[in-house]
Amino acid sequence: MPQPHVLVFDSGLGGLTVLAEVMRQRPDVQCLYAADDAGFPYGRLSEDALIARVGTVIGQLIADRAPDAIVVACNTASTLLLPHLRAAYPQIPFIGTVPAVKPAASQSQSKLISVLATPGTVARDYTHDLVRTYAAHCDVTLVGSTKLAGLAEAFMKGEPVSDASIAAEIAPSFVEKDGRRTDCIVLACTHYPLLLQRFERLAPWPVAWIDPAEAIARRLDHVLRQDLGLTPEAATAGPHAALFTSGAPPSPALATALAERGIGMIVEQPIPMALA
DSSP: OOOOEEEEEESSSTTHHHHHHHHHHOTTOEEEEEEOTTTOOGGGSOHHHHHHHHHHHHHHHHHHHOOSEEEEOOHHHHHHHHHHHHHHOTTSOEEOOOOOHHHHHHHOSSSEEEEEEOHHHHHOHHHHHHHHHHOTTSEEEEEEOSSHHHHHHHHHTTOOOOHHHHHHHHGGGOOEETTEEOOEEEEOSTTGGGGHHHHHHHOSSOOEEEOOHHHHHHHHHHIIIIITOOOOOSSOOOOEEEEETTOOOOOHHHHHHHHHTTEEEEEOOOOOOOOO
């Protein structure tokens, strides 16, 4: 049985939260983690520019690496680009990342839930459709943070990130209404679980933080088994590799964090942003 090769793609470091769950559920899968740090943050790009940028990066990685499957571990990209990618590469399964509204609405007791995301994800019709379809019986607060993904990036690189800066970004997610309180918060950006321990400590009251990583990895496993016939093998893959489109080497703190996550090699393959 051939060893599955999977590309896990994100705008930056957030997809590491998904990668960890993929490696836990399918230790036989060989992973390339691709961080489009040359394009980060995606929120600054128009929809047309984002479609063009992700199409360029994904297209080059498919041509060079020929993955069996691709995980788009980015809500901002997934909610806009999955139809484009699937149409362009019908031979490759794409597993996307979308806000986990359905499980939050199902789990909530107070029926007050929040979706903590980037402004791009909050603005997408896809996100609003999820709320209408799965959370019509809940009061849903959509919170578009402009700074939280960058704070998570800084944290992973070993840079100082103050409690006050994190607390200010998550505060709008905590709502009190008619004697009820928010009890479930959807982490609708894969960067955010990187700061989960800080969220839990700084939260004004306990809530369930809904991280989609486990479900994404479970979906990838299903696709590998059912669609591609790649059942789990006893052998463990590794070392895994990472690629940063800026070409910049990781900081010592980030290099340590990558090694702790099973990434033993950095692939040098810059994919610069096109000049406007």
